[in-house]
Amino acid sequence: MTTTSLLLSSKKTHCPTKRKGYSVYRYVVLIVLLLQSIFLKLNAQTTFIVDYVPPETNVKDTLYLSGSFNNWNPADKNYIFQLQENGNYVLANKQFHNSSWISYKITRGNWETVEVQKNGQPLNVRKHSFTSSKPETVTLQVAGWADQLKKEKTNKIVLQVVDLPNNTPPNTSLFVCGNFNGWVPGDERYKLQDIGNGIHQISIPVYGNRIEYKYTRGNWLTVEGNSYGRPRPNRVLDVNILSTKTLIKDSIAFWEDQSYGIFNPYTLVLVLTALQGFFLIFIINSNQNNNKWANQALSILIFVISFTLIARVVIYDRVIYTNYPKLSLLTDLVFFLYAPTLLIYIKRLLHHAKKSIWQYWPHFLPFLLQCIVYVTFFFKPTHTFIEQNLFQSMDSPPYAVYEVIVVLALAFNIWYWFKINGIVNRYFKNIEHNYSTDQNLKYLNTILIILGICLLLWTVIITVDVYATFTEQPANFLINFLIDGIWIVFSVVVFFLGYFAIKQPQIFRMPEPEEEIEEPKIEKPVLETEELAQLKTNLHQIMTQEQVYLNPQLSLPELAEKMNTNVHTLSRAINAGFNKNFRDFVNQYRIQDFINRAQDEKYKNQTFLAIALAVGFNSKSSFNRSFKKVTDKSPREYFNQLNQD
Template identity: 25%
Template sequence: MSSPSPVLSTIIFVFALQAILLSALIYFKRPKRQSNTFLSLLIFFYALMALNIAFINILIRFDSFPIFRYFQLELLYGIGPAIYFYTKSISNPSFKFKKRDYIHFLPVFLEFIFYRTGFYRLGAEGMYQAQQHPYTKIYLTEQWLGIISITVYTLFAFKLLLNHQDWLKQHYSNLDKKSLNWLKLPVIFYAFFWIAWNILREIDRVIYEGYLKDYYFLPTFMGLAIISVWIAFKSYTIPPANHQEKLKKLNLKADGPINLSEYAKKIELLMTTEKPYLNSDLSLSDLANQLDMNTKQVSQTINSCFEKNFYEFVNQYRVGYFIQKVKASEQEKFTLLSLAYDCGFKSKSTFNDSFKKITGKTPTEYIKKMKKESESMHSVD
């Protein structure tokens, strides 16, 4: 057992308690959202673990640690379902949690009962005894099944995020405030945390007989508590994405057969003459309305004829228009970023990423190359 540290224990206690309070605020936040319910559960499960560690150290200082085995709460099996259903709710507002979905949380109830039995108490204590208790294998099996549960659910959650990102690129030319990239970090972190933690704990137990525990035990849970608070604050302050348009578009069907070659010419003509890409908020439905087509016709034409998604297709025109402005020496009057905004881009990162993907160079490198080519041509003349 790690030596109690008043400073680290206090930090863990304070941040874990803050995370639990934030989870309650998120749960009762108005308007009531299904995603907030799962987010509050996710934060609560992790914060509760960190809070338990703080209690452990308090009990150790008062030589009362055995008491902890009777009220310990480590709801490991709730983390995976909470991550998955939170991700599913926030990326697809049409999803409704049904009665049959409660089966995913049944292991949490069984886990709670397990921690009230001697299988847990004797098994957990037996990990650090000279002669391992027979129940220790049961305890370790329960722990590793929990890790597998978290990993599997997290992989499914991350797949939902990737699918959502692909959907956005098929429907929007600007992903600012629509992308859920910020959600990927906590999902990866929570998945990595338990895998790394249990591997580290097993290495320490088997090879070093628990001697390294003082170096990593409390700092690890301090980091868990702090990051849980960060996740809670960030998630609480970021407004949910508006996907009402998504629900409408998913039900659209093409009217009759799709003539891709004719549609491609029609799209190219509009993009060249009307320059709809100058609208930084241009969406697939906006372009479809201007073309007097539906979104499925436009999307299928762009995917098949131009071999791009909507996001790449529109930003290709924006980059081309930017290059036209640079060739007209407009960069000498305005900054590169202001020119990018004039071309329909809404953020510096999107502009730089799109430009380099299309040209293979950064905007600055491209302009330098153009200047060198221009100077060499003049020198020849």
Template identity: 30%
Template sequence: MFPDFNRWSLPLLILVLQGLIFVALLLLRYLKKRNISDLFLGLILLLTCYSQICYTVGFMGWYNEFRTTKINYFLINIGIALAPMIYLYIKSVTTSNFRFKKMYWLHFALAFTVLLYRFTIYTYDALQDGFNETQNGYLKIELDEAYVQSIMSYIESPFMLIYLAFTFQLFYNYRKKIIQYFSNTYKLELNWILSFLILFTLAFLYGTIQDIIGSRFIDLGYQQRWWLNLFMAIVTLYVGVKGYFTDTTKLNKLDFTFTPKTISIPEDANNFEEKSISDTDISTVKHLMENDKAYLNPELNLSDLALLANMTRGQLSETINSGFNKNFNDFVNSYRVSAFKAMLKENKHEQLSLLGIAQECGFNSKATFNRVFKKLTNYSPTEYLKTKLN
């Protein structure tokens, strides 16, 4: 009898309803602030919730109670739309001043084709006699289930795998870019997005293995497939919470995607001329760091330092990369680590915590400080204090 609230349906129902709440919150925020990443994430959650709803109502007894339901016409593999949607979401978050281009609609060509095909066979079957007394019409059985679904099973997995590969590449390229532009990157690393990509990949692998086992070895019933749906429902809720409460709009206001030798500072581009790397450039940068202690600014980025040095961003980047053999992040943080060591020698740790000293030296998070210090000295801050100063 529908609805049947049981141990299979109730957990999915609770998680799906919470997921739909975040769908509504994200779409409402998009309508208010027009941040396109909210739209993408809201649609991602909507797709996953739709998939979970189809299973949830099944566990609640819908298909037993309403045996002529036409839901099978609309049980579409969401991966062909979900994978490109995730790719564009990551792109919208990690690209400065992202704008949706008309060519991006091509990412959804396969999804739209499948939707049109399903609507067509539903329309044809609905016009046939006796359609209201059966669950599946002629084309659904003789065409879709006999041929098309098998073909789609061979298309969907490679399709999703390709998009996952491109999405991970996009994300790691972003990680490489920010160390060329920002001195403190922890808040910009978007670690929760990496977790989301990993979880989605695990769900994809789980689903692929499940489909292989179900089609070639043993018949898997709804209860055996319940675990994947539970996992996806939990991932949906996690993504909804993190995506809604994490501010990713800061990147949209920054222009850090540049080619070092060609891009100048936008706001003062007419006042600068491109120059080759010289000893003067190197001396200017050293003076800013050693005498003016520009590294003490925790928000220091390439554009800020370029303005101070009267250089273009591209010129400054080339000066640091070639003149000091470091990226911008390592270059600035090496001065901060040196300042930290100097303060330890002055016994500042007797007055301040190690984190307090680190903040005095320009670091803005414990995670960044610990990681950078370990990278540049091969010691943790505590190990360095015990080993080097005692």
């Protein structure tokens, strides 16, 4: 399966080329290297010992170490084993700078004499991770040499590259690597020949029933890829349905190192979103008289989004990911952190809850458990970590854990989405009982729609992944496309909040009432007749004499405080005494004041909207809606009929 995470599935990253923004990339790399120097010292001296070679090995033969550290040179004089008196071959005290792991093989000077399995089959490249600053010793055994073991007759398949990317460097050498040569990217045995007309050709042996391969220009930094420098899945041939004389024609669309690299249209969107997020945190907390409690949770929410976006961009580079793949774990932390933080923000914004974030700790238990599990992943050898992510199998316990985490995270976020959606819907359903005007919070519905789209895409990814697993139909391209889509949609949340921070800054500095607003209870005691009559009289006086309705932000708790009563008693008085909710009750005084002013010569030069705002309405739509509700006519219709009469 490949759903491992919405992030790990497309973690295979890319090598940048020098272009605009490359200096930023260099700073990112410097930061990563600094972190490496703090947490890991990877330049430990390593000694390789070969304590067994096949009996037919000539003592005059020289053994070499060839790998990713020397561009797969099979006869590098800097990596020669020395034959000891006890028969062991030793390569002592080698340092591999700026690398957290290496891949390698042992040769006797060329690829024709490379080590193989005992049966003569290709041996996959060996790998070793550096996890300690102390000197290390790696002991190896060579089962056989490619030129000395009796080779069984194998079938051949001819590969032709008929089309190359336009930016392919001139006079470049093309190689093919795969499971037929142990995935050595610069194996001279599998260097394609130029046969003219821009066509390159090679014959490869057939081992087993399945051939997997890729084309390179000599190393993994120059491997073929997809658009924007994205990795492409392995090419696969099913030998059972091929004829031994079949000619396979391939086209190479892109080279990873010749594409956009770390800075492409996709990652630039994520970078810009993250930068706006950090700027937005500063803006919403620098407002005077801001909604402190809600904005604290919102700041954490935006920081979580921005941080994970930056982390994803960093691991998008092949060099960084190859050496520091465990940075990819940082992007997964959003799984169980985002939804609880959003819930806290919604509660603080809508209900003015002032509980400390730490009092919501049960909501973050899944996040803490995830961190504990990921700590165990962090201490895995680097090459093992990469293999478990790139060659995912449900037979691998770590990958099975990944899958469980992903599915649980999806269920977790869906549950919170419905919970938050219910809170928002109940708020808007009862808002007229608490506020006299609209609160400009409709953007919450849009945010929930955006997050709902993310959850839908996430569900589709898991569904496609399960289907691909049981049908053995590759779906890498579709899954990676959907993953990128999720991140783009997810980033829209920050842009959306930034838009409202500029257009409607009052959202982030809403006044907080002294008493927490609660929804009306279903069962309430009936007020005594005298108490109800007195409250009705007091209400009418405060509305006509003090004209408190002129305050656009007038709320039920604020009015209750002015009348020295509580929210529940006042709400029951308005409902029972005037048969109206709080908003309709206040707006009837505003509409009457509007009508009086509109007929007053003193206001004849003012527009209807100006007068409406003066009497306490906060928007044209709110005024028109309330006017029609009170008079059953629009303002224009009402005054036209009044003039006719």
